Amino acid sequence: MTATKRNDGLPDEAALVKGLLNNDQLLFNKVFKAYYSPMYAVAYSIVGNAIADEVVQEAWVSAIRALPKFEGRSALKSWLIRITANEAKTRLRKESRSVSLDAVNESWATDPRFDNKGHWNDANPEWDAASPDDLLSADELKDCVEKHMEHLPDNQKQILNLRDVGGLAMDEICNILEVSSSNARVLLHRARDKMQQVVAHFQRTGKC
Numbered sequence: 001m002t003a004t005k006r007n008d009g010l011p012d013e014a015a016l017v018k019g020l021l022n023n024d025q026l027l028f029n030k031v032f033k034a035y036y037s038p039m040y041a042v043a044y045s046i047v048g049n050a051i052a053d054e055v056v057q058e059a060w061v062s063a064i065r066a067l068p069k070f071e072g073r074s075a076l077k078s079w080l081i082r083i084t085a086n087e088a089k090t091r092l093r094k095e096s097r098s099v100s101l102d103a104v105n106e107s108w109a110t111d112p113r114f115d116n117k118g119h120w121n122d123a124n125p126e127w128d129a130a131s132p133d134d135l136l137s138a139d140e141l142k143d144c145v146e147k148h149m150e151h152l153p154d155n156q157k158q159i160l161n162l163r164d165v166g167g168l169a170m171d172e173i174c175n176i177l178e179v180s181s182s183n184a185r186v187l188l189h190r191a192r193d194k195m196q197q198v199v200a201h202f203q204r205t206g207k208c
Contacts, residue, residue, distance in 0.1 A: 045161035
């Protein structure tokens with residue numbers, strides 16, 4: 001039976017894993033291309049630009065070695081991203097540049113925007129729909145967001161990349177970064193809030 005094609009042009013998970021185990025180089029190249037960006041984003045958020053690509057390469061080596069034990073309990077993409085995050089953390093420890101993620105400023109507890117569990121008291125404000133003529137190009141907005149993401153505190157940037165770029169579940173992120181669920185939730189809210197402010201400013205003014 002022909003394998004079901006997905007939106008990314010790759011076969012279904014079972015055929016994908018089988019092909020990789022059979023050393024299908026053409027398939028490997030397609031998978032590498034499809035998943036490189038999210039894997040790089042996760043590595044970059046943890047170790048920075050200088051060695052992020054090396055971390056991705058190391059993650060692929062680890063993944064290929066571990067592939068025979070892949071049980072399919074999660075999507076292959078999520079599995080690869082977790083391996084990437086773990087490789088990045090290991091590399092960070094080796095270079096003695098680990099950043100403490102539990103040093104979260106608990107000032108949110110007295111911030112009127114949050115309740116006593118760290119949830120937003122009010123929903124995030126909705127953005128007005130804008131026509132293409134009202135905004136600069138999508139590339140300019142993307143560049144603006146990326147520029148401001150670079151200035152986020154490391155812990156917020158890591159959470160944002162793992163959740164919104166890597167697509168990991170919050171419990172997976174907490175396990176990878178060794179933070180409590182409450183801290184992770186507050187960090188993610190703060191990072192998203194700052195990025196929403198950037199986008200809202202861009203929409204209003206057309207400037208970064």
